[in-house]
Amino acid sequence: MILEFEQKSVSRFSQPVKNHAFLLRCKPYENIIQRLVSFNAEISGCNMIFAQKDSFGNNVIFSNINDYHDSFTLKTSGKVEVLETNKDTFLNPIFCYPSPLCIWDNEMADFALKCSNSNIEDTVKKICNFVNNRIKYKTGTTCVSTNSLDAFTIGCGVCQDYSHVMISMLRSLKIPARYVAGYVKGLTVSHAWTEVYYDGFWHGFDATENSSQLDGYIKIAIGRDASDCPLNRGIFVGNVSETVEIEIKVKE
Amino acid sequence: MDSLITQRDSVNSWMFRYGVRFGIYKNGEFKEQIFPFDAIARKISGREWQRLERGLIQRVKALNLFLNDIYGDKKIVKDNVVPEDFVYSSKGYLPFCEGLTPPKNVWSHISGIDLVHGKDDEWYILEDNLRIPSGASYPLIAREITRNVSPETFENNAICDNRNYAQLLKNMMEYVKKDGINVILTPGRYNSAYFEHSYFAEKTGAILATGQDLYVEGDKLYYKTIGGEKQLVGVVYRRISDEYLDPMVFNSDSLIGVPNIMQVYKAGNVAIVNAPGNGVADDKGIYYFVPKMIKYYLNEEPILKNAPTYLPFYEDDKKYVLENLRRLVIKDVAEAGGYGVIFCEKLSDEKFNEIKNLVISQPRRWIAQEVVDFKELPIFEGDRIVERKADLRAYVISGEDTVVWKCGLTRFSRNPDSFIVNSSQGGGFKDTWVMDN
Structure with a gap:
């Protein structure tokens, strides 16, 4: 089964913030029963995105925005293929x-x-x-x-x-x-x-x-x-209130 | 030593001026105290030291191999030498470190091993400290002052020089570092060991930085100079515990850490001293297994003994512990710094039964030990010499080689009835003279 997804999240700050570091888990998990066919991520105000896997094998994306900004938008989209399998997997x-x-x-x-x-x-x-x-x-x-x-x-x-x-x-x-x-x-x-x-x-x-x-x-x-495995973590300099809007769409 | 003793007041006043102190939290209040220094040094003969040295190196090597194994292949668990329970339900076990190898494979760069000298003349290991063992600056500075106050003491006695500690630290940092400068990361001046952080930065030539001075860009770590320039960082000797090191993967409320530093570490672009995750090996429960580790990894007999220890986790040990509880010491495996240590002999019946029930209901939480009757050392109390219990923290540095610093922190209890010598419990310290003979 092929599933397509789109995700958009927008954080708005009541005042501009700076030195914003973040770590996101927004790229699907990849293993023998879920294959990632395509993936795209865009982050407003950030042109360098770094990717790594954490110790559970999750994909993580991290970077930072040092300049003042009053919102943070993450847009992702992609396709995964979910496979039927009962192959033995390692148990930690x-x-x-x-x-x-x-x-x-x-x-x-x-x-x-x-x-x-x-x-x-x-x-x-x-x-x-x-x-x-x-x-x-x-x-x-x-x-x-x-x-x-x-x-x-x-x-x-x-x-x-x-x-x-x-x-x-x-x-x-x-x-x-x-x-x-x-x-x-x-x-x-x-x-x-x-x-x-x-x-x-x-x-x-x-x-x-x-x-x-x-x-x-x-x-x-x-x-x-x-x-x-929090889906997003961020820390920034600024004494502000934050509102977050998230919208996710999954279709076959 | 006489000239040193007659000048002990002058030594203590120099200590005061240098700012040799430590902070403690008591009843929610932070207080800085002078760490009282006693002028009568502990002497350890060259011959005795050699045996200690060999035993400590052996132990630290095995502990480093254990850490590498636990976050890697887990052979020691698969071979049933250490039960899974003691690894995965330990608070010090960090899943983050699974599959990670620190630069040059060193986990415990600075190990503080606590020992006592038994009345049977045997040295017993009480505790391994593999996270951020503190205290080495005290004997260093005490030696510096006593040398000034009474130079003849050091001319007339063959005492091993201890001034190489900073050099040992520096060599180790140079060995494990990646490209960039050396940094000592401190939580700031309200930390109980801030004096030591600044002292080591000065002595090793490393930059003393707080979390605010460091930042991550991409998968590299940088130090921001006062002028706003950025410098690549190759090694961080951090004096911040694991849970506060990176708010993005550990405690998200931490304001003293560096966001995403763990990603830089994972990418292999910075060395962190000591490596995160070491808490799984200096847990009081794991202590029981260290002699077994030495046999398992090194195929050697342990040179230094543990204090006789029982794990209520095992049925046989539990039976023994419950039958002999009155004369045993019970320790909560999750506590450190002299907290959570219970001498059952001194408990009221009510309290004793409470502890007994806890051992029955939560056996994994406790270890039980025979009370080791350890030697007393003479100390000054006013003008009188009295005998007090003392321990020894030995510092083992693991870089290219594993070496034991020829000195150590001898701590003594001020209270004649107490066996607990931790500085946070109000004790004092002495210099430790390793004799060159």
Whole structure:
């Protein structure tokens, strides 16, 4: 399946800022099940863009704008090919352990245990379903640095929290799980879901949608949790307020 | 040594004028204190030092190999010598460093190894400090002052010269650096070791810079001079901990770091001293495995011993620990600087049971050690000489070769009942004389 995407984000500052350094994860993840066919990125006021891969294999783009500017626009577009494969992939053991935003207590581990049985796929589906029921989708209740334990306790959150809670419950059962950030057909903002490792490769699950049929999903970045792979980070000199508008389009 | 002792007040007043101090945070307030100096030096014979030297070099070599392995092939984990848990749930483990090789393969350029001299005459390693071990400037400056105040002491005793420390640092920086100048990165003057940062910059000829003076352009790091010129930076001896080094990949609130410096490092265009990610090897839990590392990587018997240590993580050790808890020391693996160290002997029954339950419920969090009865050293208290517990921090520099500085920081406890000698806990220090015989 070939998916095309377009992304535009505009940050506006209430006053001009300078010495603006940034690091973006906006170029799709590339591996044996997602091939990057084409990619283009444009950043306003910046003519030198540097690219590197981080330790999770995510593409990162970084640079800086030293002159005063009052807005920052990132436009990307590209095509990816999603392939059907069940080839063995390497498992880094770090996805089995607690991470900064994926932690759990005995209560969460007990709930996970109640979902578990000898069939791993069934266990994962039950946990996905449990998380989908347990967490109510509500924006503004959590923030980017909310950990899974807090999200679980307050019982609401957004896609990032669904993924974190699901990851934590799986890891409490020693099932390797990782966080995925990306774009989804039909959504105009970025999304987060979960990948679970069994039978020798990674399987995608979306706890927010309670689904394992992830058609139209483009993987941008992976990590132990959201703190490993923020889609954008920036720092600048200026005491200002900032507004951000993002628009994403994915089509087949 | 007598002439030095009679002039000890004059030494301390020179120290005051030089500004030899350290800062501590207590109850949320920052205070600068004089680090009290005691004039009676600790002497270590040449013969004894040779053995220490060999043991320290062996240990640091193994720790460097461990770091290289953990962020690379992970052979020691695959071979079940070190359990995965102790690596991947360590706070010091940085996924960012996965697959990275620092310039010249050196991770722990400056290692501060803490030892004690047991009453059984055996030296025991207490702790490895592989992140940014501080304190070497204290004995350096103390020697400088005592040499001025009492030159005859150094004429009449065969004491190894310790003035080469800055040269050792400089040689190491020159060896690992990429194109560009040498920089010491300080968080600024409110840091507890700012005195030391400026002292080393002066002695090594490196530029003393804060995060504001450095910036990244593309995949290169530059220093901005006062005149506005830019200079390429080849090595950064940073005195900022990993989590504050780069707000783009670590703690995003950090204002003392340099945005995107880690991308420059990853591109191989700057050396960072010590390498980021070292925290995974000086964790109190990993300490237990260092003798095993020495056998694993070097195929040698460890020359220096660890204090007898148990890991409640292992069932057998847990059983032993719970049965003998009253006479053991318990340490929280996540804490440093003398914090989180609990002498169970002194606990009330209530507190003791609390700790016992914590060991049962969170075994991975603790290590337990036999209390090593270590030697006391004489110190002056007013005009009286009293005996106090003391340790030794040895500094091992890894560049082209691994060398031990022929000196060290001997810290003593001011409190007669205390075994904890960290400067942040209010102790003092002495010069350490390695004898040339």
